[in-house]
Amino acid sequence: MSKHFVKRGSFAVAALALAVSSAVAHAGNDKERVIIQFKPGSQANVEKAVTRAGGNKHVDLAKFDAMAVSVPAAALNGLRNNPNIVLVEEDSPRQLLSSQYEPGTPYGIAQVQADLVSDAGAGSRKVCIIDSGYDLGHPDLQTSGVTGRFDSGSGNWYTDENGHGTHVAGTIAALANGDGVIGVLPNANLNLHIVKVFSASGWSYSSSLIAAADQCATEGAQVINMSLGGSRANRTEERAFRQLNDAGVLSIAAAGNDGNTRHSYPASYDAVVSVAAIDSTETIAAFSQQTDQVELAGPGVAVLSSVPRGTGEKVAVTVAGAGYDANGMDGSARTEATGNLTDCGIGDQACAGASGAVCLIERGAISFTEKVQACEAGGGVGAIVYNNEPGPLLGTLGEYSASIPAVGISDTDGAALLSQLGASTTVSVVDSDWAFFDGTSMATPHVAGVAALVWSHHTSCTNNDIRAALQASAKDLGAAGRDNAYGFGLVQTKAAVDYLTANGCGGSGGDTGGDTGGDKPGKGGGKGGPKK
Known part of the structure; x- marks a missing residue:
């Protein structure tokens, strides 16, 4: 019997445009919400200057010598001229990247070859999901091996007032329990950390995303899933993801749902893998953004996954x-x-x-x-x-x-x-308890899940080794070679595992169990080649 699932009620997520009016960045009372980068050791002086200007702090990003604040617009020039301040920039909006439309195995699991590779060793890996929360207790989602922290702004990590985060989590790790769907890693072996930055409204700021990604790294995550984005770049955010990449974290984000050639961030930073969406016929989705930063493609049209119970x-x-x-x-x-x-x-x-x-x-x-x-x-x-x-x-x-x-x-x-x-x-x-969603948001957890699954078979590899292997083993779609629609192609689990078995970490010789390093993979260049 043919069945169709959609999401309903107050949990419905509208198709979110990436282009957000600059008015969103205003914090009320004609204040501007901005990120301030300051010179090392000068945070206390800068905080005093913000207070004197009538501002207030939102997010402390001390690890990156930065903070997110709201200050009167008239005070911005004075802060820019403060000798302790390196940069004042907009705290750019970030949004969820999905829209909506019989339990079983979603088409995407076989499409990315996840059904051909065991996740028995996935306990060595942790995926961090930065999203709208996690419906802890959902019949299709694991309760063990899942952690998170309370956030005063977004609330408890183990609830999901939007539904997006629970859907993403299901694609990565829905259980093979005979109930509902299965995820890329379906046997409750994977460790998950949930960072809830989105409430029911489905949007947040760059500063919150930076803090969330830092929390992921602190909690020991090797892979970060970000099914979100915004149309404006942010230099502090870009620097943060570059530092995380250098620290060994593989960050993966949605390419965007505007169906044009405009960049979306954080996906379009060099340190982040940008993921496009394809349908069950392996054709690029009409909504998927096509840019020179698109790196990999994943299933993102009519993806069936878990949603908060009864929604x-x-x-x-x-x-x-x-x-x-x-x-x-x-x-x-x-x-x-x-x-x-x-x-x-x-x-x-x-x-x-x-x-x-x-x-x-x-x-x-x-x-x-x-x-x-x-x-x-x-x-x-x-x-x-x-x-x-x-x-x-x-x-x-x-x-x-x-x-x-x-x-x-x-x-x-x-x-x-x-x-x-x-x-x-x-x-x-x-x-x-399940629903079909569309979006590059849905493609992204397929890639994040595959990255963790491949990495669990080659734990001596670095994040850059895994990234290069996913590029080299992707199923080429569209124009021959890398293109702006599909990137290097559809991510392939078994092909990537086999590639690393044959070539080893770093791209040469067999896997000795100790190889690390190698050229950092680039976007838009040869597979696994150095960045330009």
């Missing part, structure tokens, strides 16, 4: 035993109903003969709400609205709450159902 939606339509793809309408009753299928035309009046039946209604002329109400008025138990133009139908009932399940289907399926009138039909719109 997903499972939609199913079955007619005469055959399943049809459907989308639940916002405002639909959350229930299941069965009846014979009856034709209600365009639903512009109470549907005669619909008592106890499922109404089949064509789109057009009046609102979806009126069509569903016409079905209800005729005694119908469920409503199926089919498109009058090519493609699936995504509908909403506005402020109306229906008493029956209401779904939309494609024009093609609608035409097919017109020949099935009278057949037993079931329409189901019910709560679920």
Whole structure:
């Protein structure tokens, strides 16, 4: 039976544009939120200057000789001229990079070859997920080997008011427990650290991201997953990720969802792996940004994964035993109903003969709400609205709450159902713990999970060795060689493990178990070559 999952209610994440108005950086009362870099040893003097200027500190980034503050706009020039201050720059917004649409193995797991490699040794690795939290206690997510810290701004790491972080975590590590989906590393061997920087609103700042990444390193993570981004570069942030890379941390981020050639950050820093999104046919997603910084591609279209319990939606339509793809309408009753299928035309009046039946209604002329109400008025138990133009139908009932399940289907399926009138039909719109999401946000955890899995088989390798191996072993897609859409290609787990087994860490000879070093992998150059 064909099933379709979507996310619903207050947890719905809108498709987030990366271009954020500079007004977002204002902290209220005409203050500007900025990052200040200061000379080593001068933090106390700079904090006093900020206080005198009427400002206040948000994030302490002492390890990077910086801090995030809000100060009156009129005070900025004075701070820039302070001899203890090296740089004053905007604290750039950072946002989650996803949008939304039968439990089992998501297509992406086989696509990245994760099903061909054991994760028995994954206990040697830790992945840090910087996101919106983690639904601890979800039936498909591990509870052991997961850590996090309380944050006064975003709250408890083990709750997820947005849903994005739980979806990302499921792609990396959903359990092979016969319930729901499985992740890249499905046997609860991987260690996870959760840093919650996003609340339900789904956006934060560069300074918070820097502090989060530093926490990941402090907690011993080898891989950082960042399914997030923003359209503006930040020099303090860039320096922080360069330092983390030099310290042996592999940082991986979403390339962006604007479907253009504009860079997104932190993905477009040289020290960070930028991940593009492809679909189940290995075709680049229309929304995936294409830049000279894109390095690898991962599955990112209609990715099924975990969401906070009860916040997903499972939609199913079955007619005469055959399943049809459907989308639940916002405002639909959350229930299941069965009846014979009856034709209600365009639903512009109470549907005669619909008592106890499922109404089949064509789109057009009046609102979806009126069509569903016409079905209800005729005694119908469920409503199926089919498109009058090519493609699936995504509908909403506005402020109306229906008493029956209401779904939309494609024009093609609608035409097919017109020949099935009278057949037993079931329409189901019910709560679920899983959902389909789209986005480079969904592609990124595939790559992060693969990186950790490959690294668990070659623990003597450095972060740069793993990065170079992922590039060299990627499945080339699009134009021959590296290109701006797919980067080096679709990340491949077994191919990368085999590459390191054959070539060793550093790219020469067999794996002796002690090789490290080698050229730092670059973006846009030869596979595994030095940065330019």
